[in-house]
Amino acid sequence: MNKAVLALEDGTVFEGSSFGAPTDRHGEVVFNTSLTGYQEIFTDPSYAGQIVVLTNPQIGNYGANAFDNEARRAYIEGLVVREFSPIASNWRSEQEADQFLAASGIPIAAEIDTRALVRHLRSRGVMRGVLSAAGSDPATLVQRARETPSMIGLELATRVSTKNTYEWTRGIDGGSPSEINGEPVEPCCHVVAYDFGIKHNILRRLVHTGCRVTVVPATTTAKDVLDLKPDGVFLSNGPGDPEPLERQAAEVRKLIGKKPVFGICLGHQLLGLALGAKTYKLKFGHRGANHPVLNQLTNKIEITSHNHGFAVDPDSLNQNEVEITHVNLNDNTLEGFRHRNYPVFCVQYHPEAAPGPHDSRYLFDDFFRLMNEAKGAR
Amino acid sequence: MPRRNDIKRILIVGSGPIIIGQACEFDYSGTQACKALRADGYEVVLINSNPATIMTDPELADRTYIEPLTVEFAAEVIRRERPQALLSTVGGQTGLNLSVALAEAGVLDKYNVELIGAKIGSIKKAEDRLLFKDAMQKIGLELPESLLVNNVDDGLGFAQRIGYPMILRPSFTLGGTGGGIAYNSEDLYEILERGIELSPVHEVLIEESVLGWKEYELEVMRDQAGNAIIVCSIENFDPMGVHTGDSITIAPAQTLSDREYQMMRDAALACLREIGVDTGGSNVQFAINPADGRMVIVEMNPRVSRSSALASKATGFPIAKIAAKLAVGYRLDEIKNDITRKTPACFEPTLDYVVVKIPRWQFEKFPGAEPVLGTQMKSVGEVMAIGRTFKQALAKGLRSLETGRTEGSQKFDPALIKRRLITPNPERLGYIDFALRQGYTVDDIHGLTAIDKWFLTQMREVVDFERELAAESLNSVSPQLLRRAKREGVSDSALARLWNTGSLDVRAKRKQAGIAAVFNRVDTCAAEFESFTPYLYSSYESESEADPSDRKKVMILGSGPNRIGQGIEFDYCCCHASFALQEFGVESIMVNCNPETVSTDYDTSDRLYFEPLTLEEVLNVYDTEKPDGVIVQFGGQTPLNLSLPLKRAGVPIIGTDPDHIDLAEDRKLFGQLLDELQIPSPPNGTATNVEEACEVARRLGYPVLVRPSYVLGGRAMVIAYDEETVRRYMHEAIGFSQERPVLVDRFLEDATEVDVDALSDGTDVLIAGIMEHVEEAGIHSGDSSCVLPSNTLAADVLATIEDYTAKLARALHVIGLMNVQYAVKAGVVYVLEVNPRASRTVPYVSKATGIALPKAAVALMLGRKLRDIGELTGGKHSGVLPVSHFFVKSPVFPFNKFPGVDPALGPEMRSTGEVMGVGANFGEAFGKAQLSAGTPLPDSGSIFISVSDSDKPAAVEAAKRFAELGFQLTATRGTAAVIQAAGLKCKTVFKVNEGRPNAVDLMKGGSVHLVIYTPTSGATSFSDERAIRRTAVTWRVPILTTLSGARAAAEAVASRRRDPIRVWSLQEIHAGATR
Secondary structure, three states: OOEEEEEEOOOOEEEEEEEEOOOEEEEEEEEEOOOOOHHHHHOOHHHOOEEEEEOOOEEOOOOEOHHHOOOOOOOOOEEEOOEEOOOOOOOOOOEOHHHHHHHOOOEEEEOOOHHHHHHHHHHHOOEEEEEEOOOOOHHHHHHHHHHOOOOOOOEOHHHHOOOOOEEEOOOOOOOOOOOOOOOOOOOOEEEEEEOOOOOHHHHHHHHHHOEEEEEEOOOOOHHHHHHOOOOEEEEOOOOEOOOOOHHHHHHHHHHEOOEOEEEEOHHHHHHHHHOOOOEEEEEEEEEEEEEEEEEOOOOEEEEEEEEEEEEEOHHHOOOOOEEEEEEEOOOOOEEEEEEOOOOEEEEOOEOOOOOOOOOOOHHHHHHHHHHHHHHHHO | OOOOOOOOEEEEEOOOOOEOOEOOHHHHHHHHHHHHHHHOOOEEEEEOOOOOOOOOOOOOOOEEEOOOOOHHHHHHHHHHHOOOEEEOOOOHHHHHHHHHHHHHOOHHHHOOOEEEOOOHHHHHHHHOHHHHHHHHHHOOOOOOOEEEEOOHHHHHHHHHHHOOOEEEEEOOOHHHOOOEEEOOHHHHHHHHHHHHHHOOOOOEEEEEOOOOOEEEEEEEEEOOOOOEEEEEEEEEOOOOOOOHHHOOEEEOOOOOOHHHHHHHHHHHHHHHHHHOOOOEEEEEEEEEOOOOOOEEEEEEEOOOOHHHHHHHHHHOOOHHHHHHHHHOOOOHHHOEOOOOOOOEOOOOOEOOOEEEEEEEOOHHHOOOOOOOOOOOOOOOEEEEEEEOOHHHHHHHHHHHOOOOOOOOOOOOOHHHHHHHHHOOOOOHHHHHHHHHHOOOOHHHHHHHHOOOHHHHHHHHHHHHHHHHHHOOOOOOOOHHHHHHHHHOOOOHHHHHHHOOOOHHHHHHHHHHOOOOOEEEEOOOEOOOOOOOOOEEEEEOOOOOOOOOOOOOEEEEEOOOOOEOOEOHHHHHHHHHHHHHHHHOOOEEEEEEOOOOOOOOOOOOOOEEEEOOOOHHHHHHHHHHHOOOEEEOOOOOHHHHHHHHHHHHOOOOEEOOOHHHHHHHHOHHHHHHHHHHHOOOOOOEEEEOOHHHHHHHHHHHOOOEEEEEOOOOOOOOOEEEOOHHHHHHHHHHOOOOOOOOOEEEEEOOOOOEEEEEEEEEEOOOEEEEEEEEEEEEEOEOHHHOOEEEOOOOOOHHHHHHHHHHHHHHHHHOOOEEEEEEEEEEEOOEEEEEEEEOOOOOOHHHHHHHHOOOHHHHHHHHHOOOOHHHOHHHOOOOOOEEOOOOOEEEEEEEOOHHHOOOOOOOOOOOOOOOEEEEEEEOOHHHHHHHHHHHOOOOOOOOOEEEEEOOHHHHHHHHHHHHHHHHOOOEEEEEHHHHHHHHHOOOOOEEEEOOOOOOOEHHHHHHOOOOOEEEEOOOOOOOOOHHHHHHHHHHHHOOOOEEOOHHHHHHHHHHHHHHHHOOOOOOEHHHHHHHHHO
C-alpha cells in the first residue's frame, strides 16, 4: 500500500494510505458530515478547488453508478477518508468508487484520523492543503499548501460553467422500482438555468416538475437570457467566493422584476449581492445532510442538505425590499429570502438534495407555481 | 407549540418483567421519561410490576406502584391518583397493550385520562395487520404479498400467483408453532394442512417470502407540529428471516446509496404520518431486494422499542427522553441537544464511527430447544460496540459477549460449515469466520447465507490480516504493524494467541512502542460541534478526547450483556452506585457494553465508557482516568472475574477485597472458615475427574448437587440421585480443571431455602432482608418465589441466620454488600453459599424496605461506617431492617419461546425476569405476584393433583384447603386414593401412559384450571411429567410443582376472595415503615 499525505498550511500533516489516482492535488480542505451520497459529493462542481474530508468512516461501500453523478465528472480535488472499501456492494453499482475517482485523476488518502482532522478544521477553520499520493516530502507539501490560492476572492464559477448553451431534458431515472416520484409533469414552462456549476439533480427536478430547461454559461447577459423567452430564470449552485462575480450579480439585478427567479446556494448569494447585500466566509462552512432549517413562512422545520463556505449577511439585506424566509437552527445563519415585490426567491441550502433529505422539494413546486402565475398575469 | 400546562399529573405504564423480546431497554425508556417529565415539573405516577427496574425507584416518580399490569389494578391506581394523561409509548408492547385495554374498558374515559404519545387509532392501525396493509397501500408502500387462508386449495392458488418460497404462519398458535417455509408445492401442502389443523381458528397466513432480502430499520421522531427526523438507520447483518432482535445489526446503514437511503427515509416519514403518530419515537422496518432494490415495509412500532434504545446509545440522541417531552407538547426545535448544548434536538445525528450490536443467546439452558434462529426472538441479551470502523466494532462486540470461551478456543467442525451457514443459528458468525479460514470465498458464503458481501469482505480482510500477523512474533513485529493491528481491532489476547505469549506481554510491548488506546466521543454530529458530554469509546486514533478531570473519582464496572442469572438487577445496583457517588461528591465513571441499560445512558454517570468488560479494555480506561477506586461488587460475575487480575495490575479495588471474594468461592478455604466459625454446611467435596466425583458422591450419600465452580445462575447444575447421573454430568459438563474443579454437595431434600442480603463495614453488619423461598431448596434461588418478611420460619431460626450472617461478614471482611443462601431443615440452619457482592435480590429488598442498599454500600466502600450513615439505613446499624407489608418476588420463565423444552424447575436458573406482589398478607402478595408473572391463579374451578408418594400427606392438606375454597378435585389414581381416604370428593383420571382421556386431555379440554404436580423422586423426568408440564405451559394452565407452592396458592386464592382490589405506592409504604 502506498503512502498518502495530507499537509495543511498550518504545518499539520496527516499520513495514510493512497487510493485513487497516484498524484498530488491542492485545495481548500473542507469536511462533509453526510452519511450517504459520496458519489454525489465527488461530482458536485461546488467542490471545485476543495479537498473533501468525509466524516463517515466507511466510504466506497456501494460503489458508483451512472445515475448518481451530479456532473459529467468528479470535481473534488482530493478525498480524505478513514477507511476505503475494497469492494462495491450494491445492485446499482457499476464501478468501484476508487476506480471512479482514479478515472478523474483524483487522489484518495485513506486510513486518516478524519475525526482529529475535522476537530482541527472546526477549531482553526478550514485551510489550504495538499493531498499527495505521489510520495512527496511533507515539508515541501506544507510549503505548497501555503502557496495554494486562498478561497477568499477566488472566482471558480465561470471555470466550471458550461461553455455552450444546451437543452436539458432528462428527468428522474435509474432508481429502485419502489421509489415514489410521482408522474413527471409535461413540460409547460421554459426555464433558463445559469450554470455556475449546476448539479444535475437540479436539472432533473426542474424537468420532473414540468420545465423545459435551457442551460446557459455563467457569462450570459440578462439580455441574452430574456431573448430566450423564459418563463423563469434559475441561478445555480457553484464553487468559490461569490464576491468576485460582480458582472453576474449585475446581470441578475436586471432580471429581477422581469421574470420569476429562483436561486440555490451560489445563486442565493448572487441574488443577495444583486440586491446590495454582503457575503462573508464561514469559519468551516456547512457541509452535510442533517442541518435543521426553519421555514419562517410555515413555521415548519426542514432537514436539509448543505454545501457552502460563504453566506449572505442578513444584516446587510435591505429588509424593506426582501423578507427572510429560512433560518438555520444550528447557528442562525441566513438560509433563504424572497423579494417582497417580485417573484424572486432563493435558498442557501440544497432542496434538490442529492445527497440529502427531500424535505425541501416543495421549493421547485413553488418556482413552477410562480412561473405559471407570472404567465397567467401576462 | 410549547409545554402543555393543562396537564399536571401523568401516568407512565412500565413494561413489567424482563422476558425475551422485552428486556431492560424499557427500563431505560421509562426511566428517561420519568426523569424528563419530572424535570419539567410534571407529577409522575408510575405503574410497573418489575421491582428490579431503576424506574420503580421511589425517587424517580412521585408515586410508584409495583402492581400487576392489568386493567383492574391499573384502574385502581388511576382511581386513586387521577392523572390527566397516560403516556403509553415507553413501556414496550406490554405498556401499549395495557393502555389500549384501559381505553377499551372505558377506564380512561371514566376518569378523564388522555392518552398521550400515541392515540388508540394509530396504535390499532400500526398493530392490526390488515389495517396496516391498507394504510401502507394508500401511501403507495408495498408490503410482502399475503393471504389468509382456511383451506389448502386457496393456498396453492395463491402460491401459483406469487411463487415460492412462501412463509406460513398459523393464526394464534403459541410461539409460532406449526409455521414454516414452503419451497415447493409439496412443502406447502404439508405445512398448510398441519397449520390449519393446529390453528385454533383453522387459519393460516401465507406470505410472499422476502427471505434473504436486506433488512433495515429507521428510528423516526415526530413532534406535534409535524416536524419529523430520522435519528438512526440500522442495517441487519443477517438478512430477512432472522428476527431483528436476533440479528447482528450495524449503525449506520452501510450498503445503501443516498438514493436508496432517501427513498427509505421518505417512506418512513410517510408511514409515520399515515399511521398518525402525533408525537414521539417510532421504529419502521424495511426489506430491500438485493437484486433490484425493490423495497417493502415489514412493520412499524408506534412506540419506543428495543431498537430505539440501541439507536439512542448508538447516536447519543436520547429518544425516550425526547419522546416524553414531545408528548407533552414541545416541538423538536424547542428541545436542546444535551451533547452540543448549542444546537437543537431537531436534526439528524450523524456518526463518524460504526456501531455493532450482537445478540446473546442461551440455548444451552433449554435442552431440547433447537438452536436455530427464525422469526421469533430467542436471545436473552445483547451487547453493543463502538469502533472507528466496522472491523474494530465487530471485534469489540465479540469481546463484549463473554461467551465464557476464550477467543479462538471455540471448536468448529468442517463438516458442519454448510449446514451452519445455511440455517441461521447462534454460531453462524463463528462459522463464517471458520469457513473463511478454511478457504471459502466471500461469494461462496454469500451464496449460502445471503449476507451482504460488504460485511463478508470485511471479515475476510480480518482473516487475511491475521495470517499476516501470524507470520510475526512478539519480538519481530514492527511498531507500524502493531499499531495497524490495534487499529483493526485485534485484541491483545488475540495477538498473544497468535504469538504464543501472554496478553499482558503484548500490552507491555505495545505500550513500550507508544501504542495506547485513546478515547473518542459520541457526539451526535461527527465533531462538527463541540461535545460537552463525556460519552466515550476507545480507538487507536491519533488524539484522545477523554479529557479526564482531577476530581476524586470512582469507576464502576457494569454487568455486560443480560443473560439468565445476570440481568437488570445488577444494572440497578451499578446505576445506584453511580447516583450515590455523585451525591457524595465523587465523580462516577461507568464502564459497560449493554445498550439496553440505564447505566449506559450518558446522563447516568459523570462519565461513560462504552467498552467491553475485558481486562484489556478496563485497563485502558483505568490508564486514562486513574480513578481513586474501582467498584467490582455491583456488576455480577462479570467484574468479579476481572477483580483479581485488576488487583494484580495495581488497580485499587474498593469494598471487599478481591482475595476475600475469591476465598468465598474457594471450596476448601471456605470450608475451613465455616469449620472455624462452627457454621454447618451440607457435606461437600470437589472433584476434577469422573471417578473422583463418583467417589465423593458415594462418600456424601445421594442425592448430591453437582455444579461447576465460578458460575452465576446455576449454569449446568444438577441434582443427582444416582451414580449414573453423576457420570453423565461429568462427561457432558462444561470445562473443569485443577483450578476450577466440580463441586459436589450433599443435597438437602425438603429443606426451606433462605436468601439473605446484608450490609457490612467489616465490624457492624446490618441485615437488609431475610427472604424465605416459597419453593423448597433444590430449585435455583432465582427461579423460586420468595417472601419478605419470612412467613414460616421460627424466631430461633431467624436469630441463628442473623448470627451466622454477621459472623460470615466479619470473617470475610465484607465492605459493602453480601448475600448468603441458607437451607433450613428440621430446625438446623446450613450455609449453602456466600457471595460477598451485590445479589440479584438487592433491588427487591431495597424496594421492600425503602432503604437503597447500593447507596449505603457505596458509602461503606468509601470508608464510612454503618454507625455513621444512619440517614441512609433508616437509623439502623445492626439487626434486620423492618418491612411493613408482605412482598413476594416471583420469577417469569421463557418456556413459551422454546417449544419442546421441559419446563420443570431445578437447580439451573431459567427465569428471565421477576415481578413483585405487595400485600397486607402473604396470600394477597403471592396472588398479585402470580398475576404479574402471567400465571394468574383461578378463583374457582377444577384442580388436578398428582404428587409423588413422599408428598402425599402434604397433598391431602393442600387438597383440603382448595376443597374448602370450593374447587373440584381430580387426581391420578394413587393421589386420588389418599385424598378420598381423607374424606374428600375427588375424581380419578388416567396418567398419560395409562389410557385416555388422561390428564393432558383434560387440560387441553379446558376443564382443569390449576395443576399441582410434583416430580417423582429420582430426577429423571418421565414422559408423563414432561407432557403435563409442557401442556400446562402451552395451554396457559397455572402449574405448581411444589407443595409449598400449592399452599401459597391456596392462601392467595383465599385472599383474592376476602380482600378488595387494593394498591399501595412505595412512597406511602416507606413513609409508613419509618413512622
